[in-house]
Structure formats: structure tokens, C-alpha cells
Amino acid sequence: MSEMLFRDDAYMREAVGVVTGHTPEGGIVVDRSIFYPTGGGQPGDSGRIGWNGRDMQIATAVKGEGDDIVLVPAVPMALPAVGTQITQEIDWERRHRHMRVHTAMHLLSVVLPLPVTGGQIGAEKGRLDFAMPEPPEDKQAVEDALNELIDRDLVVWESSITDEELDAKPGLVKTMSVQPPRGAGKVRLVAIGEGEEQIDLQPCGGTHVARTAEIGRIRLGKVENKGKQNRRVHIYLD
Structure with missing residues (x-):
């Protein structure tokens, strides 16, 4: 099981870890990771690792067996041995753009309060698929409402809920195509706004900015x- 450091602090750019295994495809399993693994429509992080004076570019991170996180080298080369301590450094600019787009997509689901049937996050843009028989009558009004929420500079924070509590509140799950992971006892929730200003609350395992602005x-x-x-519906970072 890999400790998910990006869950504790999405702004962490560097960390140390230990290699706990290799995959048959040439991936590196680590005991703790700042690299977000591909999932939930969000791409895996890229970056680099270093050990004993050596350096390796990481193309992406993926989920391995169980809760393992696997770092995928950009080019095939000799891997650090099991037990080796490595330094990890993510491509921060790319990650931060993913965080901005991902949080904006949560806001889009507030502006268009319809069931979400799919989605994809990129470094420049994102898109959500909605169960929407007819397109919005006024696209500019949707854009204006989205940017108004951003300008309110609402805090983005997280909490958790038990599997049983989530079963009792099915309306929290907006995505029809991807269900939140269950079985660990707790499901991570991401909220936007606090108290009377809270505008969104939904299960999510991705990385987000700290405030909407x-x-x-x-x-x-x-x-x-x-x-x-x-x-x-497509959105773009301006």
C-alpha cells in the first residue's frame, strides 16, 4: 500500500520515498507518493526521481495492485533496486493546472446541476458530459455564472463520510460513470465553500486548489x- 502524500497536501512538490517493488512492465512501486496516479478522469503526474546520483524522468503514475502507486519511467532504463530511497519531484506547473481545471469542473457541475455521465481533465482544458437533452440556451450566461463562483474566492476543503452515510445520501454522487471507492470504511469528500456559503459537496479523490480564485x-x-x-461541455483555462 502506497501512502498518498498528494491527499495530505496537494501543494507538495518534493518528497522522499522508498522503492518497494517493480512491475513486469518496468514500473516502480513506492511506499509513499506525491505523484497522483491516473484515475477519476485526472491524468497521472509526471516529473522526476533521483537516487545515488542518478536521475530518471517519470512519464506518469498509475494504480497498481491493491493500493500501490506505480511510477512509469519516460524511457526504459535500469530501475532503482527495491529498498532504495528516492527523491520525488513532480512537474508542478502541469499538476497545478490539473488542480485548477479539476476544481473548475466541480463548479461547472454547480452551474449545470445535472447528472454527470463522464469527464476528462487536462492541463489546458477539461470537459464534463451531462445527461442534458437540450444544450444550454445561453452559453455566455453559463460562462458568467462559472466565473462569478470563481471570483467569490470560496475555500475548497475536504472531509470524509462512511460508506453507510454515503448510501443514505446518494444525491452526493454526481457522476454516473464513476462511483466513489468503497470498502475502506471512509469516502473522501471535497467541499467548496463553508457554512451558508457552501455550494458543493461530492466524493472525489483528485487534487484541487485551496480557493476558487x-x-x-x-x-x-x-x-x-x-x-x-x-x-x-468543454471549459478552458483562459
């Missing part, structure tokens, strides 16, 4: 027809 201005892109009852 950090997202910056968002531009609404095209709205695509992806089926009789489905619309894909």
Missing part, C-alpha cells in the same frame, strides 16, 4: 451532442 478565468468552449440525452 486560484483557478483564474475560465472560458466555456463548445457544447457537443454526444447522444440523444447527452451533451459534452
